[in-house]
Amino acid sequence: MAFPSINEQMDVIKRGTVDVLPEDELVKKLERSIKENKPLVIKQGFDPTAPDIHLGHTVGIRKLRQFQELGHQVVVIIGDYTAMVGDPSDKKSTRPRLSHEQVMAHAQTYQDQFFKILDKEKTRVRFNGDWFKKMTFEEIMSMAASFTVARMLERDDFARRYAAQLPISIHEFFYPLMQGYDSVEIKADVELGATEQKFNLVIGRHIQKEYGMEPQIILTMPVLEGLDGKQRMSKSLGNYIGIDEPANEMYGKTMSIPDELIYRYFELVTDVSAGELAEIKAQLEDGHTNPRDLKARLARTLVRMYHNAEAAQSAEEAFRNLFVKKDIPDDMPVFPLKEDMRIVDVMTAAGMAESKGAARRLIQGGGVSLDGEKINDPFYNITPGDPRVLKVGKRKFVRITPALS
RNA sequence: GGGGAGAUUGCGGAGCGGUCAAACGCAACAGACUGUAAAUCUGUCGGCCAAGUGCCUUCGGAGGUUCGAAUCCUUCUCUCCCCA
Structure with missing residues (x-):
């Protein structure tokens, strides 16, 4: 197999990348790979702590995909053992430890989703439990001996937690060591x-050296901000776009990102070419283009990537009808009504409000309408007559139909 | 091993015997304005009841004192700090 030239490879590798450390070592590795016609081993680990992959994860996965396209060997590590520790990075507290069963179940759904982006044939998947569960205590001690507490405490989050007098458990120190050791096992x-992850990645270099190997190059990718534009995209913060989400959801969520993120999303999570990227950047800055239109293009692009062109088209139409023309959506959940019910009861029963109190407050706050008419009376009675559309907030709709009994 | 401090409603953080479902800030939700963007402004922010000086659950867990406990006592669990 012929590899592209060093420059071509570096251009691809560096798109969107924050750090390549050290860059000259990477160039050397690439040179050697071309000379010996041998692919490089590219590693990324994933904690199967949450079962859904969202756009934030795809930043790294797509970079792996690019390496595959360049002809290199990608190894995905499922951190079944490390997940039981829980990565303390960027967390202010100890994560709950997961059971091995939970982890394995998550791992399966993870893999299904990986291959929406990665080429399955060209990907090796390894579980780090494969080697960790066989380790003797002696081996664990020698691994632990390769690193000092002082260096461990240099790490930002540990330092912060330590300074803030928050608990740090000993086992959390193992996380970076284990991740580093994974690199030894697969010769990354x-x-x-x-x-x-920079700290963890650097430890990988350190540990590889301890084990007499050539240290790996570390490549860091930005953390993608979520829908709120401030915090990292994450499932637990609820500000994410999942790659398995229905087309309309995906489109709508994309439209709600802040304008400042439009370019970043194009750069990090879509395939638009370098030339198109430059064009998008220019349009965002020229003051003539409505950022909304670029955002719509982003939304179409994403839906096309994870669904298809028709879905993108219809999601866009649905979005326009709903929010530009303020029509009601075509599809909405149906609530069968058998007998008269008060509106607050319907809202809670249909899952549109957490409690009757909350439903009442929504009504009093003017957030509820029935067939387009604002409802102000929390005791309003809905009768199972004609089908009616109940709207709560901006985007919760339910169609009330008489129950067929 | 010894000594000290602490655990409050999503988070931070007041409260230190009744007036506490618990100040304030953040987040969140709804409304106005918009481009389901941002910013701004307004309202809400434990649950239940046709809604009131109403009832129920909540201030780490379990007991106790008291007419009355987030507040006092005992004990347990967890955390942090200092000493060894």
Whole structure:
């Protein structure tokens, strides 16, 4: 197999990348790979702590995909053992430890989703439990001996937690060591991770040296901000776009990102070419283009990537009808009504409000309408007559129909 | 091993015997304005009841004192700090 030239490879590798450390070593590795016609081993680890992959994860996965396209060997590590520790990076507290069963179940759904982006044939998947569960205590001690507490405490989050008098459990110190040891096991040439992973990635270099290996290159990718534009995209913060989400959801969520993120999303999570990227950037800055239109293009692009062109088209139409023309959506959940019910009861029963109190407050706050008419009376009675559309907030709709009994 | 401090409603953080479902800030939700963007302004922010000086659950867990406890006592669990 012929590899592209060093420059071509570096251009691809550096798109969107924050750090390549050290860059000259990477160039050397690439040179050697071309000379010996041998692919580099590219590693990225994933904690199967949450079962859904969202756009934030795809930043790294897509970089792996690019390496595959360049002809290199991608190894995805499922951190079944490390997940039981829980990565303390960027967390202010100890994560709950997961059971091995939970982890394995998550791992399966993870893999299904990986291959929406990665080429399955060209990907090796390894579980780090494969080697960790066989380790003797002696081996664990020698691994632990390769690193000092002082260096461990240099790490930002540990330092912060220590200073803030928050608990740090000993087992959390194992996380970076284990991740580093994974690189030893698979003889990684390059390890990819988010910027917050930098410390862990550097430890990988350190440990590889301890084990007499050539250290890996570390490549850090930015952490993608979520829908709120401030915090990292994450499932637990609820500000994410999942790659398995229905087309309309995906489109709508994309439209709600702040304008400042439009370019970043194009750069990090879509395939638009370098030329198009430059054009988008220019349009965002020229003051003539409505950022909304670029955002719509982003939304279409994403839906096309994870669904298809028709879905993108219809999601866009649905979005326009709903929010530009303020029509009601075509599809909405149906609530069968058997007998008269008060509106607050319907809202709670249909899952549109957490409690009757909350429903009442929504009504009093003017957030509820029935067939387009604002309802102000929390005791309003709905009768199972004609089908009616109940709207709560901006985007919760339910169609009330008489129950067929 | 010894001594000290602490655990409050999503988070931070007041409260230190009744007036506490618990100040304030953040987040969140709804409304106005918009481009389901941002910023700003307004309202809400434990649950239940046709809604009131109403009832129920909540201030780490379990007991106790008291007419009355987030507040006092005992004990347990967890955390942090200092000493060894």
